[in-house]
Each structure stands twice: as structure tokens, then as C-alpha cells.
Amino acid sequence: MPKRILVAPLNWGLGHATRCIPIIRELQKQGAEVVLASDGRALALLRQEFPALTAIVLPGYNIHYPGANMILNMTRQLPGILWAACRETQAARQLVTRHEISGIISDNRYGCHSRVVRSVFITHQLNIKVAKSGCPTPGHSPASSFLLEKIANRFNRRYLRRFDECWIPDVEGEPNLSGELGHSQAGEEPGSFKYIGALSRMHNFEVPRKYDAIAVLSGPEPQRSYLEKEIIGQARRLPFRFLVVQGKTETMVRQFIEKNIEVVSHLASEELNNALLASGVFIGRSGYSSIMDLAKTGRPAILIPTPGQTEQEYLAARFSRQGVFCVQEQGHLDLAEGLKEANRCPGLSPAFFDGGLLEQVVSDFLAKL
Structure with missing residues (x-):
């Protein structure tokens, strides 16, 4: 047995x-x-x-x-x-x-x-x-x-x-x-x-580029919703293609809310893996699991720690000091500048x-x- x-x-x-x-x-x-x-x-x-x-x-x-x-x-x-x-x-x-x-x-x-x-x-x-x-x-x-x-x-x-x-x-x-x-x-x-x-749960392989950036949202409310609103508000004014993954596992909705912004409530592992690799820059929280996913896939990132969540603030500060990722505070988010900076940072390797x-x-x- x-x-x-x-x-x-x-x-x-x-x-x-x-x-x-x-x-x-x-x-x-x-x-x-x-x-x-x-x-x-x-x-x-x-x-x-x-x-x-x-x-x-x-x-x-x-x-x-x-x-x-x-x-x-x-x-x-x-x-x-x-x-x-x-x-x-x-x-x-x-x-x-x-x-x-x-x-x-x-x-x-x-x-x-x-x-x-x-x-x-x-x-x-x-x-x-x-x-x-x-x-x-x-x-x-x-x-x-x-x-x-x-x-x-x-x-x-x-x-x-x-x-x-x-x-x-x-x-x-x-x-x-x-x-x-x-x-x-x-x-x-x-x-x-x-x-x-x-x-x-991620893997690294070559896929054609589809999005300039993917925003993957997660974490406790109401901070998850605050960040989603801010990202979408700024993305509407930028000439880039965005995919926003809301992290709402209880629903399954996929739609374009603007010509350049596609929103999906949730993606299973394989779909998220493909979407992440098809995107230029990851935008999301500096949670430890996200850090591990970024190391596995080698993606550049804009990390936005949850305000007051000191574990995320520590990890964000650590990788910012090392010049590995672009880090911005939720209250001072600037996607246009962040996307430029993120592409200049080397990211992590899968050596871990x-x-x-x-x-x-x-x-x-x-x-x-």
C-alpha cells in the first residue's frame, strides 16, 4: 500500500x-x-x-x-x-x-x-x-x-x-x-x-515574444486590488502590450480591456509558464516564490513589495542592492521608467x-x- x-x-x-x-x-x-x-x-x-x-x-x-x-x-x-x-x-x-x-x-x-x-x-x-x-x-x-x-x-x-x-x-x-x-x-x-x-513549477524554453510585460498579481487583499488598479491605470497610457494575471483562482475570465491590455483571472501552470516566457518583463510582488520562478525562467522584473510585508521588502532591497532587479514602491510606481530599468538588469540564473x-x-x- x-x-x-x-x-x-x-x-x-x-x-x-x-x-x-x-x-x-x-x-x-x-x-x-x-x-x-x-x-x-x-x-x-x-x-x-x-x-x-x-x-x-x-x-x-x-x-x-x-x-x-x-x-x-x-x-x-x-x-x-x-x-x-x-x-x-x-x-x-x-x-x-x-x-x-x-x-x-x-x-x-x-x-x-x-x-x-x-x-x-x-x-x-x-x-x-x-x-x-x-x-x-x-x-x-x-x-x-x-x-x-x-x-x-x-x-x-x-x-x-x-x-x-x-x-x-x-x-x-x-x-x-x-x-x-x-x-x-x-x-x-x-x-x-x-x-x-x-x-x-516553471521551466525555461524558447517561445515567440507576445507581450512587452506580464503583471502577475497575488497576495492578501486589499493590497492585491490596489496594485492591479495602479498597473492597469498606467498601462493604459503606455504604447506596450500587457498581460495582467489577476490571481483569482475562483473565476475564469479572459478579455481585452484596452487594445494593449489583456486581462485573465488565472492561468494554470503550463499556461502561465508560456505567458511568462512570451513576455519581456515580469511585474509583480517580491514574494519568495516569485523570486524562485524568476530565477528558473531568467526573466527581468519590476518588483513591487507589498507595503508593510517586511519579508518582501527585505528581498526587494537585497536584489535591488545587487543590481539584479528593478524595484519600485507601490506608492511611487512608474511603469514607463521601470520597464527601461528592468531591461538593463541581469536577473537571476537557475543555479539555485x-x-x-x-x-x-x-x-x-x-x-x-
């Missing part, structure tokens, strides 16, 4: 779900049976990618980003997040019994683990950034920002210890993609922490991907069940 693995990504944007796709495929390749579990748009995406697999709805965290102050956003929602994690633990316990689950792979769902079966946590954030590098959180002094960061990381490590393994989608040495987020000082990572190489690492880690995991 094949080992049955529960794969449960967080529904916060689509990145957690998309980076689980290579893991699901590797599990299937090695003979495991996969059960999907998430909520909202993340679960809808996985259902589209794997229609034959059992898919289960988990309690939602329902995270929103109404403003640019990360501390205020998360503090207000913390009771709901903790309650969702508790309900998630109860749901995981029931699913293990009901579906005869052999192991759990949770991408950033802190409550999705079990004392009965081996549980894995996937994250690129071993170290949570509460403020931009060198800048205190708005409304907080440097000292209080440092204290808040220390508390957040203590909380993070405490929850990580509830899992048997932690998989980090990056390479261990230099150069790497996640920087300080996914790498501690030498000797700080316990043996249960395993680097599995970057993960992307090592399929052998993922294959070995999955093999070791299955052997322990």
Missing part, C-alpha cells in the same frame, strides 16, 4: 501553493499518494493542477493587509491566527485517522502537524524580519523593533520545534536566494533543518535549483514513515 502524504500549504497569496507543486510531483514520482489540504485560492489552484487528488478544506487564517504597518496588521489579527492554528491542529489529528495519513508536509501552516505521524514544515523564513534592514518599523523605535523581531523569532522557533523536520527551499551556501531570511549563523540550524534547493536535493530529501522522508 502506498504511503499517503497530506500536503497543506498556507493560503496567503498563491506562492505557498505553487512551490508545493514540485514537491507533490516528486512524492508521486516516488510512489506516494498525495492528499491536498488548504483553503481559499490556494486550494482552488491545487485542485486545478491536480484534479484527481483528494482535496480537503482546512480552517482559514484569513489574513488581510489593510495598511503599511506590519506590526499593527498582524497584532490585530493575531488572536484569529492563533485560533485558526488550534483548529488546524484538531483538523490534522482527525485527517490522520480518517484518511490513514502516513506523513504531513505543511508549508507555513503552523498548526498542521501530528504527534502520531512524521510532520515536515516548509519555510524560507528561519529568521523573521519585523523591520526593513536598518530601518525601524513605522511607529516604533529601533529598540522596540529589535525587541519585536526577537519575540517574533522566538515564537517562530518554538512552533518549528513541533515538527520533525524543516525544509528550506534554497541552497545552503553562497550565493543563495533567501539571504538572512533562510540562513542563520553557522551551527545554529539543527540537524532537522534541510536545504532542498529552490522550488518552481538542484533536483537531486529534493529527490533525496523526499526519499529519506518516505523511508522514515
Whole structure:
């Protein structure tokens, strides 16, 4: 009988779900049976990618980003997040019994683990950034920002210890993609922490150019909608061809809203892969999964971090300093200038991907069940 693995990504944007796709495929390749579990748009995406697999709805965290102050956003929602994690633990316990689950792979769902079966946590954030590098959180002094960061990381490590393994989608040495987020000082990572190489559902191949730019939208509301409105507003005034992918997995609408602007609610992996390669420049958030997709495809980009989402702000600043990508703030978006700059930046290479690492880690995991 094949080992049955529960794969449960967080529904916060689509990145957690998309980076689980290579893991699901590797599990299937090695003979495991996969059960999907998430909520909202993340679960809808996985259902589209794997229609034959059992898919289960988990309690939602329902995270929103109404403003640019990360501390205020998360503090207000913390009771709901903790309650969702508790309900998630109860749901995981029931699913293990009901579906005869052999192991759990949770991408950033802190409550999705079990004392009965081996549980894995996937994250690129071993170290949570509460403020931009060198800048205190708005409304907080440097000292209080440092204290808040220390508390957040203590909380993070405490929850990580509830899992048997932690998989980090990056390479261990230099150069790497996640920087300080996914790498501690030498000797700080316990043996249960395993680097599995970057993960992307994308592939790189030659296709004819169709669009000057592709805007791929994702992330929590209302920031996703704010960015969509700004991009479309500026694209109307430019003599370039745009494809706007809204990231709305619950609908399927495709239309031209202007002669030069095509809008589609969602694209499955293969379609998005083709569209990305057929586009000159990527426009979107600086989320880690997007960074991995850009490395896999070698696309130039305009990165626009979600205001107040310090992980994205850190990654954007890091690649801007390195001259790898063009970075602009949402409140000061200038597509005309950004497209020029993006084409002068070199982008990333696929050197961060090592399929052998993922294959070995999955093999070791299955052997322990």
C-alpha cells in the first residue's frame, strides 16, 4: 500500500501553493499518494493542477493587509491566527485517522502537524524580519523593533520545534536566494533543518515574444486590488502590450480591456509558464516564490513589495542592492521608467535549483514513515 502524504500549504497569496507543486510531483514520482489540504485560492489552484487528488478544506487564517504597518496588521489579527492554528491542529489529528495519513508536509501552516505521524514544515523564513534592514518599523523605535523581531523569532522557533523536520527551499551556501531570511549563523540550524534547493513549477524554453510585460498579481487583499488598479491605470497610457494575471483562482475570465491590455483571472501552470516566457518583463510582488520562478525562467522584473510585508521588502532591497532587479514602491510606481530599468538588469540564473536535493530529501522522508 502506498504511503499517503497530506500536503497543506498556507493560503496567503498563491506562492505557498505553487512551490508545493514540485514537491507533490516528486512524492508521486516516488510512489506516494498525495492528499491536498488548504483553503481559499490556494486550494482552488491545487485542485486545478491536480484534479484527481483528494482535496480537503482546512480552517482559514484569513489574513488581510489593510495598511503599511506590519506590526499593527498582524497584532490585530493575531488572536484569529492563533485560533485558526488550534483548529488546524484538531483538523490534522482527525485527517490522520480518517484518511490513514502516513506523513504531513505543511508549508507555513503552523498548526498542521501530528504527534502520531512524521510532520515536515516548509519555510524560507528561519529568521523573521519585523523591520526593513536598518530601518525601524513605522511607529516604533529601533529598540522596540529589535525587541519585536526577537519575540517574533522566538515564537517562530518554538512552533518549528513541533515538527520533525524543516525544509528550506534554497541552497545552503553562497550565493543563495533567501539571504538572512533562510540562513542563520553557522551551527545554529539543527540537524532537522534541510536545504532542498529552490522550488518552481516553471521551466525555461524558447517561445515567440507576445507581450512587452506580464503583471502577475497575488497576495492578501486589499493590497492585491490596489496594485492591479495602479498597473492597469498606467498601462493604459503606455504604447506596450500587457498581460495582467489577476490571481483569482475562483473565476475564469479572459478579455481585452484596452487594445494593449489583456486581462485573465488565472492561468494554470503550463499556461502561465508560456505567458511568462512570451513576455519581456515580469511585474509583480517580491514574494519568495516569485523570486524562485524568476530565477528558473531568467526573466527581468519590476518588483513591487507589498507595503508593510517586511519579508518582501527585505528581498526587494537585497536584489535591488545587487543590481539584479528593478524595484519600485507601490506608492511611487512608474511603469514607463521601470520597464527601461528592468531591461538593463541581469536577473537571476537557475543555479539555485538542484533536483537531486529534493529527490533525496523526499526519499529519506518516505523511508522514515
